[in-house]
Every structure is written in C-alpha cells, then in structure tokens.
Amino acid sequence: MMAELAYIGGYTPDTGGSGAGITLVELESLARLGETGASGPSFLAAHPRLPVLYAVGEGERGTVAVFARAAGGALTLTAQRPSEGSFPCHLAVDPSGTLLAVANYGDGTVSVHGIDRDGLLTDVSTFPYREGAHAHQAVFGPDGVLYVTDLGADEVRRYLVDGEVQPHPGGPVRLASGMGPRHMARSGEHWYVAGELDGTVRVYDDGWRELRAVPASATEGDNHPSHLEVSGGSVYVGNRGPDTISVLSAPTLDPIAEVGCGGVWPRHFALAGDRMYVANQRSDGIAVLRMEDGIPRFEGEVFAAATPSCVLLPD
Template structure:
C-alpha cells in the first residue's frame, strides 16, 4: 500500500453526515475514501494495532475508535465521552496502553486505558480549573504526560503507570501571557508555540532525580525547565496566532495563522532560517512526510503540498481540496 494520510476537520453538516475523515494517497493526492464523523478535529493511531482514534470536537466531547483495513479504509468500533467539552487533541502513549485527551472547552484532561484490541477501558479524569484551556496532550521520552494549557500559561504533568496521577512537582510555569498551544521534544529541549503572544520558546530540561515519589513509589525527576531562547514566530507585521509546531532534522517548523506562513528555525537557539507562504489561509496544522510539508489550511478548504529543499519549504505545488481541514496524519 502506498503512503497515505488521514485528514480530519470540522464536519460541515449538523447531522454528522459530512465527510468527516478523508483518506488520501500522498504521492498522487488521490482521494481514497471518506468516513463520516462529527467534528474529528484531531486524529491519532495506535502504535501497533490497526486502530485510529479521533476526537469529536463539540460541547459534549467524544472519542471515536475506528478499525483500519489493509487498504486504509475505516470502520467505526466504539464511541465514548471525552469527559469534557470541545476536545481538540489526543495522543497514544508509546506502549499503546493509554490514550490522553485534551478538552479545550472546559480545560479537563482525560486519560483512557486501551485494551489488547485497541478499545478504551478505564478512564482517569482531571477536572476543570478556572481559566484552563488544555490544548495538546503529548507523552515525553520520560513517559510523563505533558498537557499545554493555553489559559493558565503552564504545562501540566501527569505520571502514567498502573494509575494516572498529577506529577508531584506540579505544573511547569511558562511566560505570562504566552498561551502555550503545541509543543515538541528534541535533544533535551521542549519547543513551545505561544498562540497568544506570537512567540516560539525553547526550554532546556534537567533530568536528574530529586527524590519525588512517583505513582508506584519510585523516585522521579522534577524535570526543571529553563528557558534558553524566545523569538517571534513570524517576521511579518500584524497579528499572529501560531498553531502547530514540529521538529525535524534539527529544524523547528511553526505554522503562523494571520501571516499564513510556515517559519523555520534552527534549534536549539531558534536562529531564523526561512519563512514561506503556507499555500492557503489559516494553517491549523501540518505534517512532514516524504520530503514534503502537508499544511491543513482551515479557512481555504485545502491541504497544500510544500516540497522541502534543504529542509526549507518551497512554494506550494498542489492543493488537495477538503473542507475545513484541521489535522493531517500521514502513515506508511
């Protein structure tokens, strides 16, 4: 099977009969299929099982589980509440035993167990706090679950084992007014996009043990973060709301909504390398695969294909038409 991608977005029809999740072949940009789903604004796959997970971004949020056939087509297996409102991100831990969901609307975080068939089991819920807006949930190389909270300018941390508990060292406080949205790990550093102040910041993380007790009684790291660089995400004048951020090949890529560009920086010092048009309007998300950047331009209803040359995106060569795309998930 050729390399494919799943594209999630906002279902245009209130009855849920819109396209939902679109399957596309990346090389030819051939449309291979569509699966109905309501508001599947973010997608994730199981690391070993042919299973895909999607949030349902609505007031009463949901998580949907789909089986993936050999040709990539999806079949619904189950649906359950996300335990919060407007879920906008989810991630599966590397062991394939936990699914974390960030509920942006009320700031809750839920962590769901995953059984041997990929279905969801127990759930741990970390409730709403005043002003909280959980925006992304990612598992770090230390096994800790990190949740960027745009409303409180912090990164919440959870220990994931037989139980899921808040990290004993508490959350990491970031720059006031930053509005952390998406983050990515690389070589001892966390890179974070600030949606509210239009910055990209990089933090060096200590990894020494400091005697804190984990959920199983073991010693865990407090993981002290030290900011080492902060730069504007875009050099274009005017308002900017950075969205997605990725690190690849030592370069940091950031999508800028407003300027409608992709910026490239050299890590970890965040020296500017390039800033190029994103090939559409309001780049909500992007993915790097096969020497190309696939940009989900939400307000121009298309995924733009930007070839990479020396790590720098080139002008868009093609655009795959799809309504309100918000997530691109490539798979081999």
C-alpha cells in the first residue's frame, strides 16, 4: 500500500535549507521525504487526474509554477509563468482539469489559465478590478461558475467558465459590509463563508440569501478566521488570534466545540481520515490533531515547517 503523502507550502523563499520551498511529507510517520526549491509557494493545488501540482509564487510579480509528480511524490518544475497580478494567494483547478483559476490578492485581479492534456498552462484570461479589491480564494461551483471571495469589496465575484470565461451577467454577490470574506466552501445546497475582518462564519442558501451569522470563536479578543472546510456534517474554521479550531454544525452553525490548534496563527488545515493537519504559520509547524467523533484534539505532535501556509493532500 502506497504511503499517504502531503505537500507543505509556505512563505520561506528557496534558501536550500529546511522548510525551503515545497516540503514533501509522509503522513503516518511525519517523515520529511524531500524539498523542492520554489519562492513563496503559499498555496498549492493538484490536478484532478494527472500527476501534476500547481503553486503560486506570492510576490509583487506573482507567478504560477507547474510541477510534475513522480510515483514517489517528488516534484520536478516543468514550467512557470506570471500569475497576471501581484501577491497571488490561492489557486484552484476545475473538476474537468482544463482550467486553473488564480486569486491575486495584491491588486485584486483574477486570472484563469487553460490547461492542456499534459497539465501545462495555455491561454489566459485576466479580470482586473477596482482599487482596494483583494481577491482571496477561487472556487469552482457545480453550476459552471467560478466564485472568488473579495475581502476588500465584501463580495463574491462570479465568472462563467462554461466555454469562454467571462463575468457573470448577474454581477457579484454582495455580502455583509465589513465582513471581509476570506475562505468559503459549498456543501449540499449551502455556501459557508469565513469573514476575516468581522470574525464571523455565515451560511447562505443556493441563491446567496444569508441564513445565519455567528462568531467564529467564543473567545474574547480579536479573531481573524482563515481557512474554512465542511466535512461529515460539521463546519471547521481556523481562528487566528485565539489560535483555535472551531467546530460548528452544518447548516445551522450551532457551536459544537472549540479546541487549541497546536500552535500560533492557524492559516490553513487539511483533513485526512482520523487526523487534521494544521499549518500554524507563526510557530513554524504542522500540528497533528486526532479526530474523535468529528472533534479534533491536539496531543502534542508537530512537524517542523517554516512559515507554513498550506497543507495539500493530493488524491
């Protein structure tokens, strides 16, 4: 049976030392299997069918890198191109494996790149936006629409991606003023969105009507929610400030539990079987939380990784 692998992205530039670029990890033993030099690979995505991985290079002149994945998980850089914007922080591949969307946080642009049969990038469409916009996450919906959270504009921008990529005729979805939408996830007929600026989690129906808004954390003080994920009837959200993971029921958002994240500044996490892997950016580690009845618990296990910001578990 092949070992389960994970790729860790972060902000450390390629220095040739521990944690440089993208780190390959064997999950069961937490053994470090290798590192691939890449500058600022803050977010990663895998092709749904091909042994190909994509990474943003988060800098003033943003980049998108394409890596070939060997049978043992090792990466080889095969191509790199501009992200068509500044400080790209998220990217996603559509389910068909023919499009790659990049959210450029710095200037708010969104770029959509074609993908050929070898996983390489082809033509690109770029969508600029007004000053002050901050695109933070791109998600392909089941309805042939690309959804992009805009933290600076308090809205979800929409693009049609069935055929020629173009703005949605209905325009963006306006969310609560001051919310600062960061990460979102869809489950069933509901959308869940974490508000980085107001510390909330909100649930919407299929028509983007807000059904409920709740605090992401029950602790006092500032909270800047980061990653949000829905699994097994629960909504999980990382809380930066309280340094916790909250568990809410789906779709009601009733609180179930709030636990320590095993580090400082939980920027991203991934669920795999009975474990949650949390990228704690400011404590330089991936904390392993054991899942029991849907609730994560930290038992002291940490994998050292410099400024981690993404945990990718490819299929």
